[in-house]
Amino acid sequence: MNPTSDVVARLSGAVKRYGSLTALDGVDIVLHRGELLAVLGPNGAGKSTSISLLLGLIRPDGGRVELFGMDPQQIDARRRIGVMLQSAMLPLTLRVGELLRLVASYYPNPRPLEESAALAGIGDLLQRPYGKLSGGQQRRVQFALALCGRPELVFLDEPTVGMDIDARQKLWSAMRALVAEGCAVVLTTHYLEEAEALAQRVVVMGKGRVLSEGSVDALRAQVPLTRIRCVTDLDAAEVAMWPQVASAERDGQRMRISTNAAENVLRRLLDADVSLSELEVQRAGLAEAFTELTREETVVEKEAA
Structure with missing residues (x-):
């Protein structure tokens, strides 16, 4: 277990209400130095509210919020963080290099401009006006601004919203580099493969509460489903009716089956279709775990900003 001195941020029994809506209902989250924590949940789960509390943008109605053991609104705490939100209002006429120098000047020990640009993969954009960049390029600049201090x-x-596959992979590498330096990272994402690839720990939220917390493997282990893929002429609707089959659907020539009793289903598949081929068996991924954990927690209320 990480020592207390490694704790960089903490929510303890955090409660936040917006009128009659309880956005957070006694949330406990602890983040340690050198760890990438993914916070997942459907819309309205309380993710944004949790982050806003840790950033000091809003105050809790109950519980405690700490950033480096301090009030998140204290300047000594705020100087030790970097932030990349979903949207950013930045001066469109400033060149990328000018933006980086400006933001870096707010910090006591910023990275050299060239280092920030290299980490974010924007070395070729430094002379470009921010407003002339594509959406994906602007996101990479925003990432550079988050780490430049x-x-x-x-x-x-x-x-990584709006980024192509190559840019997304480069940003993943940069996140890993930050963690290797001892930096803690809080990641909210709807790309579950992103969380699965990067996170040491995952918090799944729903209706303002923490539904589950642990490593990716631990969350996957909570879902006893196995995925089977194969090429078969069997009817998917018929297979879906078999005992212990959760779902079966066809994707071209292939059939995709989810089951909690893989050995029994595999035997029946091989008995039913002697020409079955290209058989693949894989345990449930984070996407299936997330779906199961949040199935009963889906909300219709829009999450408070």
């Missing part, structure tokens, strides 16, 4: 904790809210 050499923060000890970075908040990344849907950081």
Whole structure:
């Protein structure tokens, strides 16, 4: 277990209400130095409210919020963080290099401009006006701004939205580099494969509460489903009616089956279709775990900003 001195941020029994809506209902989250924590949940789960509390943008109605053991609104705490939100209002006429120099000047020990640009993969954009960049390029610039102050904790809210696959992979590498330096990272994302690839720990939220917390493997283990893929002529609707089959659907020639009794279903598949081929068996991923954990927690209320 990490020692207390490694704790960089904490929510303890945090409660936040907006009128009659309880956005957070006694949430406990602890973040340690050198860890990437993914916070997942459907819309309205309380993710944004939790992040806003840790950033000091709003105050809790109950419980406690700490950032480096301090009030999140204290300047000494805020100077130790970097933030990349879903949207950013930045001066469109400033060049990227000018933006980086400006933001870096707010911090006591910023990274050299070239280092920030290299980490974010924007070395070729430094002379370009921010307003002339594509959406994906602007997101990479925003990432550079989040890390240019050499923060000890970075908040990344849907950081790879609008990026192509190559840019997303480069940003993943940069996140891993930050964690290797000892920086803590809080990641909120709707791309579950992103959380699965990056997170040491995952918190799943729903209706303002923490539904589950642990490593990716621990969350996957909570869902006893196995995925089977194969090429078969069997009817998917008929297979879906078999005992212990959760679902079966066809994707071209392939059939995808989810089951909690893989061995029994595999035997029946092989008995029913002797020409069955290209058989693949894989345990449930984070996407299935997330779906199961949040199935009963789906909300219709829009999450308070």
